[in-house]
Amino acid sequence: MSTKATSPRATAPRTTSLETTSSSAMPTKTIGIQLINACLQYKDSQAPTLSGINMTIPAGQWTVLLGRSGCGKTTILRYLAGLLDDKVEWQGELITTDNLLLTEHIAYMAQQDLLLPWLNVLDNVCLSSRFNHSQRDLHKDQPRALKLLQQVGLVDYCYAKPDQLSGGMRQRVALARTLMQDKPVVLMDEPFSALDAVTRHKLQTLSADLLKDKTVVLITHDPQEAVRLANQLYVLQGSPAKAQPLAVPESAIPRVLDGECAALQHAILQQLEKDYE
Numbered sequence: 561m562s563t564k565a566t567s568p569r570a571t572a573p574r575t576t577s578l579e580t581t582s583s584s585a586m587p588t589k590t591i592g593i594q595l596i597n598a599c600l601q602y603k604d605s606q607a608p609t610l611s612g613i614n615m616t617i618p619a620g621q622w623t624v625l626l627g628r629s630g631c632g633k634t635t636i637l638r639y640l641a642g643l644l645d646d647k648v649e650w651q652g653e654l655i656t657t658d659n660l661l662l663t664e665h666i667a668y669m670a671q672q673d674l675l676l677p678w679l680n681v682l683d684n685v686c687l688s689s690r691f692n693h694s695q696r697d698l699h700k701d702q703p704r705a706l707k708l709l710q711q712v713g714l715v716d717y718c719y720a721k722p723d724q725l726s727g728g729m730r731q732r733v734a735l736a737r738t739l740m741q742d743k744p745v746v747l748m749d750e751p752f753s754a755l756d757a758v759t760r761h762k763l764q765t766l767s768a769d770l771l772k773d774k775t776v777v778l779i780t781h782d783p784q785e786a787v788r789l790a791n792q793l794y795v796l797q798g799s800p801a802k803a804q805p806l807a808v809p810e811s812a813i814p815r816v817l818d819g820e821c822a823a824l825q826h827a828i829l830q831q832l833e834k835d836y837e
């Protein structure tokens with residue numbers, strides 16, 4: 561592993577090398593990410609948002625971030641997605657497998673669904689393919705998009721416009737669009753927050769299945785969701801925020817909730833409560 565300081569962030573390369581998981585002739589299948597002593601301050605803010613963040617996001621696993629509202633979770637995701645480059649001062653190291661530029665390998669599901677109102681559901685799901693593929697590939701993409709819409713329970717709405725859908729339905733379309741992108745790194749900001757309990761459970765299971773080999777970073781406010789899905793778990797805390805790791809069971813995800821999971825859920829709540837004292 562080689563590391564290189566990137567300070568200040570805006571004028572330095574986005575990434576340095578983490579480790580090699582594939583030969584250079586082969587497409588890289590998985591990407592790991594590491595943040596070392598990362599500090600971030602919005603240029604229009606008086607105080608830093610993040611300070612001394614140390615976080616390992618292993619390739620092919622789910623890393624879950626929790627923390628009280630406004631602590632900086634979305635900021636980390638947006639930084640990884642390359643959306644804050646001109647808005648923040650950054651110090652620290654961002655290390656990726658094979659020195660890969662993250663922005664080219666990321667699917668990002670933001671808190672807002674960002675569906676285009678003039679496109680129907682199917683076209684919204686195929687949106688990323690429109691930019692990436694030829695017209696011929698587009699036709700190949702449609703059956704896959706329809707399959708995903710069926711899996712999220714919306715195939716009957718494929719020709720509906722976003723404004724004809726409920727908030728939870730829109731969120732499911734956004735999830736299908738994210739899954740459609742087939743990127744090695746998937747960043748998801750509260751992807752199940754608008755769903756009823758049963759649909760949420762089903763789509764957690766579906767996502768764990770379809771994103772099995774991906775590097776996933778998930779933000780959630782739901783400790784139970786975190787326990788079901790986390791291979792790594794961090795609670796962001798304080799102001800500026802630091803990342804506190806919590807140990808999770810070694811069992812495969814999505815977990816069936818047992819006594820060990822209940823204990824972890826309790827530990828998460830206790831950790832979160834420290835930010836309210």
Ligand SMILES: Nc1ncnc2c1ncn2[C@@H]1O[C@H](COP(=O)(O)OP(=O)(O)OP(=O)(O)O)[C@@H](O)[C@H]1O
Binds near residue numbers: 633
């Ligand atoms: N563009 C910006 N300029 C200045 N400050 C910002 C900007 N965007 C976010 N912030 C501030 O950064 C802090 C962290 O915001 P962020 O959206 O990362 O929080 P969060 O943990 O994701 O919150 P939530 O759980 O409510 O989504 C907040 O204090 C917010 O006001």
